[in-house]
Amino acid sequence: ETGVTQTPRHLVMGMTNKKSLKCEQHLGHNAMYWYKQSAKKPLELMFVYNFKEQTENNSVPSRFSPECPNSSHLFLHLHTLQPEDSALYLCASSPGQGNQPQHFGDGTRLSIL
Amino acid sequence: DQQVKQNSPSLSVQEGRISILNCDYTNSMFDYFLWYKKYPAEGPTFLISISSIKDKNEDGRFTVFLNKSAKHLSLHIVPSQPGDSAVYFCAASGGAGNMLTFGGGTRLMVKP
Numbered sequence: 001e002t003g004v005t006q007t008p009r010h011l012v013m014g015m016t017n018k019k020s021l022k023c024e025q026h027l028g029h030n031a032m033y034w035y036k037q038s039a040k041k042p043l044e045l046m047f048v049y050n051f052k053e054q055t056e057n058n059s060v061p062s063r064f065s066p067e068c069p070n071s072s073h074l075f076l077h078l079h080t081l082q083p084e085d086s087a088l089y090l091c092a093s094s095p096g097q098g099n100q101p102q103h104f105g106d107g108t109r110l111s112i113l
Numbered sequence: 114d115q116q117v118k119q120n121s122p123s124l125s126v127q128e129g130r131i132s133i134l135n136c137d138y139t140n141s142m143f144d145y146f147l148w149y150k151k152y153p154a155e156g157p158t159f160l161i162s163i164s165s166i167k168d169k170n171e172d173g174r175f176t177v178f179l180n181k182s183a184k185h186l187s188l189h190i191v192p193s194q195p196g197d198s199a200v201y202f203c204a205a206s207g208g209a210g211n212m213l214t215f216g217g218g219t220r221l222m223v224k225p
Binding site: 004006031040041042043044045048056090092094096098099100101102103104105106107 | 115117144145147149154155156157158159162164202206211212213214215216217218
């Protein structure tokens, strides 16, 4: 499925580096999400954006900084990460509020050295 | 405290038979439930959903059942096919927003 595209697919970075994850959706949706999936843990919601406005920050540390310049693009800026931040980061989008399924990208596999 | 739980980490089924995946939840505010399938190196793919006003929803080989009094839902796949081998996640949301809470997943293996 190419509706939600994430880049890069894999990223290895040191704890002092700064990098960004990118997500783009071509579905005309108005809501976008960042999730984290650590080994042997359920997907955890990190951030929610509705119509470019952040509506949810699920107690995420400030070393993760989201940015949503428009309804089609979502970034996750990373700086001074910790080894425990190594995980699969998934982006999703949905039409908007209400009971509608979210559509996921294929994720970025992040490894912190 | 996990609000959505999938207590079986794995399930093995013979091709052509029925696969039943189970999910339990604790939050009575949840009113919308979904099942996703995930292959390795891919993101979760939406399969089927059900609103709390229903107790059954069917889409081809996939049927989701909801038992609100037991706070339990299940996904039935019949007949199971080898291509159904994947990790299945249940998810739930409630209230006005669209924030999903996921279970830990069940790995389904369908043997030819």
